[in-house]
Amino acid sequence: MPSAKILESKKAVVASLTEKIKASTAGVLVTYSGISVEDDTKMRAALRGAGVEYKVYKNSIIDRACLEAGYQFSDQLVGMTALAVSEKDPVAPAKILSEYAEKIETFSIKGGFMDGAAISVDEVNAIAKVPSKETMVCKIMGSMRSPLFNLAYVLQAIIDKNAEGAEAPAAEAADAE
Numbered sequence: 001m002p003s004a005k006i007l008e009s010k011k012a013v014v015a016s017l018t019e020k021i022k023a024s025t026a027g028v029l030v031t032y033s034g035i036s037v038e039d040d041t042k043m044r045a046a047l048r049g050a051g052v053e054y055k056v057y058k059n060s061i062i063d064r065a066c067l068e069a070g071y072q073f074s075d076q077l078v079g080m081t082a083l084a085v086s087e088k089d090p091v092a093p094a095k096i097l098s099e100y101a102e103k104i105e106t107f108s109i110k111g112g113f114m115d116g117a118a119i120s121v122d123e124v125n126a127i128a129k130v131p132s133k134e135t136m137v138c139k140i141m142g143s144m145r146s147p148l149f150n151l152a153y154v155l156q157a158i159i160d161k162n163a164e165g166a167e168a169p170a171a172e173a174a175d176a177e
Contacts, residue, residue: 010061017057017065017083026090026114028097028124029073032056032082034106043100047084050092054084071118076110090114091130098128 047054059077066073084093112124
């Protein structure tokens with residue numbers, strides 16, 4: 001039986017993790033095994049750069065924190081588990097971790113959560129394929145700009161055609177004199 005001091009420290013860790021989960025827009029659970037130190041360092045740097053907090057926790061702590069936050073992941077919490085949460089970008093954890101899950105056979109996604117709902121591995125992978133916000137904004141701006149440019153080209157062609165038509169009679173009149 002653990003001592004009261006140990007139980008209190010574990011309760012504090014669970015409470016802290018529960019608050020992180022509740023404050024985040026999205027999170028992804030992964031099987032954390034078989035990843036080399038080099039790949040792990042690169043992955044953690046990419047996650048930090050995207051504003052994602054990534055940490056390995058005991059399964060029992062993740063389970064309790066997720067249950068308190070309203071998510072059920074007890075079935076997926078087997079083996080070594082890590083949790084990545086993001087407070088701002090809901091796509092970043094899925095995108096970065098899916099990239100590494102494709103490269104490393106033993107590193108796999110277990111599930112996740114987004115906008116208050118638990119999501120499956122397939123949903124995490126689908127989210128990972130969504131283009132970034134900047135890419136989406138650029139595509140929208142490009143599709144809004146395209147019709148305007150087409151209109152400008154048509155109007156310029158009409159102006160050019162009328163200008164050519166006006167020059168031709170003036171040139172014929174000069175030749176007649």
